[in-house]
Amino acid sequence: MTPLRTHSTLAAVAVLSLVLTACGTRLDHDTIVRAAAGNGQAGTGEGTGETLPGADGAADGSSGEAAAGDSGGSGSTGGRGGESDENGGRSGGSGTSGGESNGGKTKGGSTIVIGSVGTYSGPGGVAFAQGPRALQAWAAAVNAKGGIDGRRVQVIVMDDGADAAKGRSQVQELVEERKAVAIVASFTTTHTLAAWKSYVEKKKVPVVGGDCSTTLWSNSPMMFSQCPASATAMDGLVNIGAKYGKGKKIGGLICTESDACSHAGNHVFGDGRAAERFGLDPVYQAKISLTQPDYTAECIQARNAGVELLMVTGDPNTVARVASSCRRQNFTPQFLQPGATVAADTAAKPGLSDALASMPVFPFAGASSSAISEFDAAWKKYGGGRAAGPAAAQGWASAKVFEKAARGADDISRAGLVKELYTFRGERFGGLTVPLGYVAGKGTTDSKCTFFMRGSGGKWTAPSSGKPVCW
Structure with missing residues (x-):
């Protein structure tokens, strides 16, 4: 059996979750959609009516929610509103009752409610917004094909604004009022996750996937990561540099804004x-x-x-500014970056055309497989028009872990999902993740594997055909 994850340093992928967060604003879902799509700035409070089928519109758990086909909603009234349905109308309540039982599963009529609580406003929200967007795209695609066992999936997105108390309250609302069976694809900071981790453990609510940036995902009976452990991810980055880099001499520029940066520097x-x-x-x-x-x-x-080889622990904009500064000095090292520190357009930036980047899940561009094609098709239809980045891939992988558990569970309930997740051993979800397994009462098993990408001709490529590199 693959060894359980041990306590490890925070990886550089935590940089975005810890450094780029700011005080949250009250946002409606459509503002988050525009941030993910690149069509507007987070914090404007304007609605666009872009809410996806099967995706609820609440960004902060109290704002109005625009249903698909509506003219939008500003979310500034403080009313909750109804959840969007497949036909663009509104349905009241969480929709968790109804349907008929068949072989231990509820067939038709009822709704499977899942939630995502994360930092989706402020500077951090720009990077994280594609995570819940991918979850919503998955739900829309699943619902278009009849749902899961005849049940429509509803996604409720809530923005914690990097506020730990707010995040705790939102998770409690999802669990106790909205009757969510799981928290899925939550991209949040370490201190906000810490604020509600013990609550979901006490209530036995499965948390399936997220930004993978903290050791809090390790050794928890209710935290089901879609990624390798954080220290393993950093090992994977260095391994990629050693195998595929243009040289052996490595340097690092380590940000001072967060302990995560110093942990990453110390690890390497x-x-x-x-x-x-x-x-x-x-x-x-x-x-x-x-x-x-x-x-x-x-x-x-x-x-x-x-x-x-130069590693920069920072956000994609910082990486680009470093590359620009170095080029002006006729210094063009190959950049070796954790996945969360790059973006869809990083390889097109001056000085970064041959960058190497590790990814905890499948490459967001440049690879091809049936499972990745499914993601590409859903993102093209529901992604909002912007190229997918690291968070989109991680959000989709989270959704697929949940989907496999839901389709395999005898009962799509919290207990049923946890029971089914505990049966996973070496699962790869069609090649979207490294081999994953979950051990009852202990947590996610670690896997000494990671994916990687390389810049070429101004675009991202996947040299290993989208397969992970293991050691």
Whole structure:
């Protein structure tokens, strides 16, 4: 059996969840949709009527919800509103009753309610918004084909605004009032997740997938990750650099805004000794701020140290600014990045055309398989018109883990889902994840595998044909 995850350092993928968050604003769902689609700025409060079939519109659990086909809703009235149905109308309540029992499963008539609580406003929301958007796209695609065992899936999205107390309250509302059977694809910060982790454990509510950025996903009986452990993800990044990078001398620029950055730097360059363990030569490390307008001094120092591979723990904009600063000094290292620090257009940015990036789930571009084609088709139809990025892939993988559990469970209830999840051993969900398994009462098993992507010609490619690299 694959060993259980052990306590490990926070990976650099935590940078977005810890550094890029800001005080939350009250947003309706359509604002989140526009942020994911790139059609507007989060925080405007304007509705577009873009709510997906099968996806509820509440961003913060109290705002109005626009149904598909409506003219939209600002969400500023404070009323909850009804949930969207397949025909663009509204249905009152959570829709958890009705239907007939057949072989232990409820067939038709009732609704499977799931929720996503995360940081979907502020700067962090820009990166995370595609996560719940992918969950909603999955629900729309599933409902268009008749749902799960004849039951429509309803997704309720709530924005915690990086507020721990608010996140705890929203999870409680989903569980106790909205009767959600699971929390799925929750992209939130470590401190907000910590605020409600014990609650879902007490209530035995399965949490299926999210941003994977924290050790809080490890060793919890109710946390079912779709990713390898955070330290394993960092090992995977270094392994990719050693196998496919253009050199062995590695340097790092480590942000000062979060402990997550220092943990990542320590794992690769310090006590974790990941660089040396995988055959790289750590020759340079420096601290930076995400607010720096320029990184010329650091680029010159890295160049003088002979850096060939450069890792930057920061958001995609910071990575792009570092690359620009280095190019002005005629220094063009190959960037080696955790997946959460890149975006759909990163490979098109100057100095990043040959970047390498690790991914905890399947590549969001450049790969082809039947399972990825299903994602591509749903995202094209329901993704809002913007190219998919890392969070979209992670949100979709979360949804597919939930779907397999729901279709296999004797009873689509919290207990039934948990029981079915505990039967998973080495599952890959059509190649969307590394081999995953869950052990009753303990948590997610770890897998020494990760996916990776490479920039080529201004686009992302998947050199291993979308298959994970294992060690």
